[in-house]
Structure formats: C-alpha cells, structure tokens
Amino acid sequence: MASFFSEFTSQIAATSLLEWVAVVLAIAYVLLAAKQNSWCWLCAFVSTAIYTWLFWQVTLPFQSALNFFYMIMAGYGYYQWSKGAEDGDVKPVLHWPLWAHLLIVPSMLLLAWGLSEVAGSQFNSEYLLLDASINLLSVVTTFMVAHKILQNWVYWFFINLASAYLYLQVGYALSACLFLGYVGFAVFGYYQWLVQYKRQGEQVGYHRHAAKGA
DSSP states (O other), rough: OHHHHHHHHHHHHHHOOHHHHHHHHHHHHHHHTTTTTTHHHHHHHHHHHHHHHHHHHOHHHHHHHHHHHHHHHHHHHHHHTTTTTTTGGOOOBOOOOOHHHHHHHHHHHHHHHHHHHHHHTTOOOHHHHHHHHHHHHHHHHHHHHTTTTHHHHHHHHHHHHHHHHHHHTTHHHHHHHHHHHHHHHHHHHHHHHHHHHHHHHHHHHHHHHHHOOO
C-alpha cells in the first residue's frame, strides 16, 4: 500500500502542464453539460485535442483516436444543442428502451475484442482490450449526450471507472483522479437530466388534459 501511494504521488508531481489544462477543461465540460450549457462543447474540444496527443505518447491508440473523435463530436454536439433552441427553447431529454441497451453493450464489447486482436500486431500494450472497450462505448455514449438521451450518464458511470483504472496503469494519475470524479458527476448529471425528463412528462400530461377540457 505504501508503494502504491508513493507511486501515485510521484505521478501527480510529474504531471505536465498540458495534462493539468486538459483536466481543468474536462471538469468544466462535465459541469456545463450537466447544466445543459452549450459552452461545454468548447471546453470539450480543447481538452480532447490535448488528450489526443497525450494518449498517443503512451501507446493508447484507441484512447487517442477516441479523443480525436471527441473533437469532431464537440462541433456536432454544439450543433445539436443549438438546433431548435431559439426563443428560449431547450432541447428535450429523451429515453431509450431497455432492449436498445441490451443490444448496444454486448455488440460494442464483442467489436472491441476484435479490434484489440487486430491492433495487437501493431501496438505493444497489455491494455488494448480495455482501451478498445472504453473507446467504442464512449463513442456510442457521446452520441447519446449530443441527442440528450437520459441513460448516457449510466454509461459514463461505468466507463469512467474503467478509464480511471486504465489511466493509473499508464502513469496519468491526475487524469485517473479526474475520471474517478467523473463517476460522481455522472450521478449528478443523471439527476439533473431526470428532473427535466419528469418535468417534460408533466407538461405533456398537462397539455393533454387541457386539450381534453377544451
């Protein structure tokens, strides 16, 4: 245990300025996303641009590719959130049925296994399967965020736990702490979006009742 804490503190002390900037902007992204503030996407763009380079340096090709994808999705997410948000309107929170998740998760894990087997001939890393699994599930979940699917926060809860473990193993202790913090943010974000989702249901019920009364 003592050796673990010694290694952990030495990694924190050796954290580069770039990683600090990426972490701060990543925190800003999650907080703003939970509050449904579209500025979250600018923070996401800059943070993920930094991580694209950092992960390539420690042979995590899927994480590097994932963060490059996040850069593109930052623009897409901003567009989706802005579309129809004129005159004070807010894009509604949606809900996917259980069968969709029972299809998505096993499919992504199986595909991740296949990708890790292929990548094993090109990259020397013992974490390729975990790297690929996080990558593919994160891609799906990012689309869920852009389209305001409520369950995206449940996905992030588990993705963030796995990411924290992975980053600690490759020497990015500060980023590991960030993703442990993301676990709590996922709970916070789910609660924030759930409140809006329920409010939408109440408003729909009210309008239906008013229409019948008319």
